[in-house]
Amino acid sequence: MDLKIRVTLTCNNMLRGWRGIMGKCTSICTGLLFAFTCAAQEPAGERGIQDLKKLSLDELFNQEVTVVSRRAENLSRSPSAVQVITGEEIKRSGATTLPEALRLASNLQVAQVNSHDFAISARGFNQPGGLSDKLLVMIDGRTIYTPLFAGVFWDAQNVLLEDIDRVEVISGPGASLWGANAVNGVINIISKSAADTQGGYVSVEAGSFVQDTAAFRFGGKLGTNLYFRIYGQRLDQNGALDSNGREATNAWDMTQGGFRLDWLPQQADTITFQGDVYSGTEQALPSNTTLNGENLVSRWTHTFSNESEFTVQGYIDRTWRRLPGIFAEDLKTYDLDFQYRLSVGERQTWLFGGGYRLMDDEVSNFPSGALAFLPATYDMQLASGFFQDEISLVPDLLKLTLGTKLEHNDFSGIEIQPSIRLAYMPTKRQTVWLAVSRSVRSPSRIDRDYHIPGTAPYIIDGGPNFRAEKAIAYELGYRFEPVHRLSTSISTFFNHYNDIRSVELSDPATGIFQIENGLRGQSWGVELSGRYQATDWWRLNAGYTFLKERIWQKPGHVDLSSGKGEANDPPHQFTIQSIMNLPSDFQLDLTGRYVDRLPSPNVPSYITFDARLAWEFRKHLELSVVGQNLWGSHPEFGPAGTRYEVPRSVFGKVTWRF
DSSP: OHHHHHHHHHHHHHHHHHHHHHHHHHHHHHHHHHHHHHHTTSOOOHHHHHHHGGGOHHHHHTOEEOTTTSSOEEGGGOSSOEEEEEHHHHHHHTOOSHHHHHTTOTTSEEEEOSSSOEEEESSSOOOTTSOOOSEEEEETTEEOOBTTTTBOOGGGOOOOGGGEEEEEEEESOOHHHHOTTOSSEEEEEEEOOGGGSOEEEEEEEEESSEEEEEEEEEEEEETTTEEEEEEEEEEEEOOOBOTTSSBOSOOEEEEEEEEEEEEOSSTTEEEEEEEEEEEEEEOOSSSOEEEEEEEEEEEEEEEEETTEEEEEEEEEEEEEEEETTTEEEEEEEEEEEEEEEEEETTTEEEEEEEEEEEEEEEEEEOTTOSOEESSSEEEEEEEEEEEEEEEEEETTTEEEEEEEEEEEETTTEEEEEEEEEEEEEEETTEEEEEEEEEEEEOOOHHHHSEEESSSSSOSEEOOTTOOOEEEEEEEEEEEEEEETTEEEEEEEEEEEEEEEEEEEEEETTTTEEEEEEEEEEEEEEEEEEEEEEEETTEEEEEEEEEEEEEEEEOTTOOOTTTTTTSOOOOSEEEEEEEEEEEGGGEEEEEEEEEEOOEETTEEOOEEEEEEEEEEEETTTEEEEEEEESTTOOEEOSSOTTTOOEEOOEEEEEEEEEO
16 A cells, blocks of 8 residues: 555656646647637548558448457458457547546447446346446456446446547347356457557646546567556546536546556467556545555467467456445455457357356445445355357358357356357348347355345345346347448347346344345337448447336335336437547547436436547647537436536647657
């Protein structure tokens, strides 16, 4: 802790000097609006056209994704509802945090709760408390999962956006390969290799909501085959607004640093070491929430041939947070897994592997706290194995994929999660696919060990008999490129859920409630997405999602909220991003979205848009100004009276690459 305190104090001292610079930066960037008006009269130069090559639609349509089948395959041939957010699209959106960047995936439901908390889900079941538990999220193969509530603490995922290569987002089950909690979707965040981040990068930002941020990264090479990078960043964000339009007590600051090493000892091998350390504070009453953590990942990949590859990975992840007067948690995760891919004959590819995870969870329950997790300490083990057989029934035309995941957890025992997928590819620009999958959401500590209040007598007395939640998903999709500059995708789905969590009165005489599996549900909908290269210098990305959910009580069960506590999602949402490279090295980018109302509790619909104007000087220096939520402040999640509004904001940014 002494080292972390010294690092934080050093960053704060540096930022005091940068704040004066950034105050001037905002004024300079605003002046670019006038300069752009003059420069727009000039014809586009050769350099602007060259810059747009990295936005090539053909490259995006044929981009490789790994999350669908645990190996690289063309997005156009992938038999799944998958969208890809590129690092360039994240940069051009003006996003400052990972959850903001995930808004670019139209097949995700993303809602900001306050300055630092987000509620994120796929295909529904975004819970009113913001504790979505049916979405699996990975960063470079490390699962950012807490067994406390089977979800993600998004405030701790302060990745350096500049170093993200792409984000792969599956909406729909991925459990046959990735296991429990990949019920409604999988997010796979992939960083650039150290070889792709050579040289230096420094950026500073300052504005109205983003008070100030600073980041640096430096990459180099040792010898002929060892690449490295180090980075550090600091985020200082003001609080969201209360119902009266005043800044609330939820400001947020985070300091994070890390490294990555990529070693290529010989052509067939790649060895990676990477790690991060972070520490942050979230303003709250009567006392601030504090969090910190560290992680270390090691991965070795050996390629035998184009059709045969072996990978083994291990990681250690420690997270700690303290909510004064409520609880504190210290979670240590140890994970080791492997996978092997090989060809069997001319038409089959096998992929199989296994893994083991130990989660050492220690909760400090405050005697006067409003809740408690009992027992306070729990060592949870997770063992798994998977097998997938990809069969080319008709080469380059019809492909069948069969797979299953076998998993054992300490709460519900053995869970089997099979899937079958069929892809029909009549041309290189068309893929029709259908799938049937079974997935489960394993019990977490909030299902079994949760008690209210913190000491007896309890109102909620845990859920000792809680079982895994189950889902059967049916999907049908079509991905195609009707004309050269346009690619589109449509996915339809119908999901049936059983044994959904409920809170039920177990003893009428004492008024004690327990957590049960008393609900069932269904969800269905349509997801549309497309990319259009309007000109050599202008591209449009757009997406629309329709979602309908229905949850009801099983016979003999009475849920405290009649099922309203398990899903809170917009029926309609629409996203559009415009990326333009203008004359004289200017960039103009717009991102708009419409989100329908949330039913429980009722949150009104909203329309908003972000804008970014940037100017590059000789590829080394970039000045930009970004406006977020320019349509106006609005709430996105939570009950009336206690929810917060996301404010309209503007910030300036200076980026230097060397």
